Amino acid sequence: MGRLLALRVFALLILSLVLHVELVSSIYANQAGVIDWHHQYIGTPKVSFFHKFVSRGAYVLVASDRNVLASINVRSGNIDWRQVFDGNEDILAFKGYENTAISVSRRDNDYMVRSWESHSGFMLWENRIKNVGLYKNSNPSIENDAPKVEVIFAANKPNVLILLEGSTVINLNAIDGKQIWRSDLAESSTILYKLVEFKEKVYGVGLKKSFSSYTIEVVTYDISSGILKTQLLNSKVDNIKDMIVLGGSIQDGFIIWSEGGFIRVNRLGTTSIEQSSLEELYENVIPSFVNADGILELLDLNIRSRTEFLVQVPTKKGNTAAAFKVDHASGRLVALYDFEEKSENSIYSATFDKNERIIISRSRVIAENATEVDIIAPGSGTILGNYKIPYSFNSYGELKKSVLDVDSKAMGYRMLVTSADGSMHFWKDHDVVWKSEESLAHTIEAEFLDLPERKLWTQESDELAEQPEETETISPLIRYIRRLKTHIEQLKDFPAYLATYVQRLITGDYEAEFKLTNKSKVSLHRDTFGFRKLLIFVTRTKLVALDTINKGQIIWSRFFGNDVFEFKNIFIVRSSTVKYPPIVVAIGIQKNSEGKFVTRLFRLNGLTGEDFIPAENEKSFPPELSIPITTKRILKLPVEEPDERTHIIALIDEELKFHIYPNHENSIKAFTQFAPSFYFTLSDDIGEKALKGYKVVKNNVQPFDITEIWTLNFPEGESIAAIGRRPPNEKVASLGRVLGDRSVLYKYLNPHLVAIATLSTSIPTELNVYLVDVVKGSILHHATHENVGSSHPVRIAQVENSIVYHFWSENDNEKGYVIVVYELYESENKDQRFESPVLSSFAHERPHVIAQAYMFPYGINAIGVTTTKHGIATREFLFALDTDQVFGVSKRFLDPRRPQHALTNEDKEEMLIPYDPAIPDNKKWVLSYHLSIAGIRHIITSPALLESTSLVLAYGLDLWFTREAPSKTFDVLSEDFSKGTLLATILGLILSILITKPMVRRKKVNARWY
């Protein structure tokens, strides 16, 4: 308390002395990255490999499931270059070739083959391959897993050979991408899976359906002409996983498959088959295979032309594996190394060192906090390394994939590991060099979580939590002593506080106390201005909490991959209070043992990520709950249950039953009291053709029944393209808008108003905008825009009494992006309100809508609006542009009252800006300055404690956080405010008083005497 008071007095002093506030519009170059931070992500690697070419050193090239190609610096983990593909263009293959890398992706029905310069990321050539699989004899039942794209490089020629859709082989020139030949397997039921090239021949290895299983078929192409011949091998394979193809390039290629009790080997180009008995393998050759308990699995190590491979077998206690090699001369199997039985799941990767010696790594999670990596040279049977590496199983889950490399300079082994949550880890020997939380590239939802104040567990808070009985009995004296104790307790912190206060005064850096000077963990509490909050992200299978300061450092993360198939929502059901920690509920779906979906709910402490178990009523608030339903809609209700004061969550299932969580007696009681005034909508999703309103029917047992009370069918051919809802808990500072002549236009502030944009299927496309009251289902306003581009998305946002939407207009005059802004007022006339004192959805009161449209310079992917503590600061609309930037437009520019005539005195008084048909493309409005924030899908905002400032987070692929002051920082002293001068003046004044006081007194005394 005392601290705050001192601060206030000081602030008041400064404010009374200084009325000059520096206004800053955009930031200076040296301010970039000071308050904002940007995390670049690429997504979970689909393909990753170490790429080395001559003197450039090694880097990791990655193709990810978010369709990004990237090169990552092995020392820092920074992204050297990145190419973000369109969301609908899937990358299927990526492979390094000399100083280039070849990618194959699928766009619509065509395949794009591109060559990239591997150290710069510049594209060298592109070839679009059309009509693939057009003539193929489609036989969909042949195999479950679709054939993959294979890319190989010819040994002695600059040729790239690509296998597409299991039937088409294309030979391209690696220098310019020109097609040399193309071969389609037209009338064949064979599906090719592998491609091998050696001795001027290209072999496609595939499976052909025969009576009960598959027969291996080899298609041979001549590398220069593409002429082919096919040949069937005498074989029987049950599954594609039972067959691998090795070798090629500088040596012969081999097919290895398991058939019956044997592993068989065929040298490509011949029909001879060598075989080894599994029985013998189990009993004599590999000792650890004795305990084998299941089908063996062939593992391709993908090491270019080498013929080493692994055989993995599950055992009773875990699993084991052995390394084998196909002897080049004899074509027979040679056992190399027995990895021995281990109880944990293992992942393997291989590489070779400069002596061409094969090196294999085996990695497994051995404890909650550690993994073990064995580095083995199977040729000689030597163990080159055994490392224990710190790893949090709770945060990352199992290991999924690893890529091994030998660092020839520093003589060490380094690995890129992908874990089950999707993140990347880079290990070198014992150490974690870097890791990247790539699961955040798959964020489903994000929420701001306010932090509690520091006085969390002090005596003062205990005083507040006093029971009423105690309050009645306690004597004033005891209370006084208690208070005194609290103050003495607080005095302990005073020196430290004084030190930071002085430091802050000198440097003006309000975040200094939170900066990590050493590695000690800073306690989680709110800062003076409320800039510090937690960002809670829910990704596919993981929850991650980031700090808004300290460059978005991860505070906690928790992996749920073993429990949850996919998360759907996250809700903050209780925000931080003085005594209780904030509670977060995450909701996901999972398949149960019968293959049916169940909904799972997790109740967590928002500050730590641990299960939240209350001190009392433990049974009523289980930290985990599964309900055997598939949910259609999940809502956070604006009602709290009385025990723990957490919001109730409603789950509506496919059969339109209404469940509430938590579902104990008091919670149901609280809900039934609230239910009569509760109306909700379903089927309000993008693409729906009707909107329906529901109400819970009175019945006191779970699940509740709901009944349809209204239906809104959009006119034929229309479906929902975008929905804009008012942000929950929105603060509106003023009920009206004061005009130039001091009269007021009263805002229409209906909390149940939803703005819906629909697009018609007719040509030309029509955009309809409906303002719907979702309690009553009435349309309060309906406008039609004709001739709208249907291939461009429509975005809509609503805040206070204004609605903003953005679309592409095909009209001749105004072809381009158009942005429309509505403002809703209670009446057309000044100083006039609705007749009834309460705004009711049941009253026939339609808002007066004023609208204006402008041309917008960019396409957009998301709209956000700044939110401030009391809603006094002018709003700013934040647009995620298709140029990967965040663009802020002040509400003053998106104002339908902008006059279309010369400004009158009243307009000037109202501070209106004259109408201009275009929103200016002002570079100063780009909040993200030169940063390229890829793939933004949402912009969310949260207020700080300072009225001027709003916290902004843009997420999608990348994360970008900043603080934005839409009306400038009117409540903060500018950085160049001279505190020194102020202090010197005060000191000077004190000094002069001290000096002059005795002089004046003497003079007065003297005056009396004489």
Added chain:
Amino acid sequence: MISLARCALILTLLFEFLNSALSTPEYENFGTVYHKLPHHTEYSKRGVVVTTSSSARYSEFEDVLSSFDITKNLENNQLYLVKIVDNEYPNHVTKSFTKSCLLKSSNFEDKIIIHLDKNDKMFHFDYYTSSDQCNKTIDPQTGVFKTTVQTVKAVNGVAPKLNKAVPLREDGTVEKPPEEKSFIQKYWWYFIPLIILLLTGGPPEESQQGGQQQQQQQRGGQAVRPAR
């Protein structure tokens, strides 16, 4: 006589035909209004609503409030449901509702607002009662609906006004910009000394110089014009 009568009949028919062919018929929507009072278990017919692009009428079946005791007190949360089924497309059902106590406090005065699409077909309706607060003290006098019907169509979406803003005066009238004057109108007095010189018939050298001057001035005029 017969032929005359036949002739007259043909003429009237022809006239009728022409009349109907010339005036495009307005699209008429016929919708049946159903309602469900709190004590009902099923929807029952309430009336018929007919709309065209410009007008709407509602006619009610008799005795729709039968067995509804208007003196009975209604609970605050009971709902009165209304739906309109399109007679032409029986699958096209739109529903609305209000609180049933509002019926009483508004003395059964209600309003149906029909939303028409661009083809003047009904796609939605809003249902309101004249009162929006449940007032238990008001005793309804009648048990007969007093219904008004209204149609609403979409307004045209605003478009950016790309033409140069016409300066308007505060009262809304267009402020006329001062009319542009041509070069000659503006600078005619430059020519006076020239003409005087020509008329007085000065020496031939002088008249040549005068000619050049005129040319220069005209060029100057052309250069100035685009800047205005």
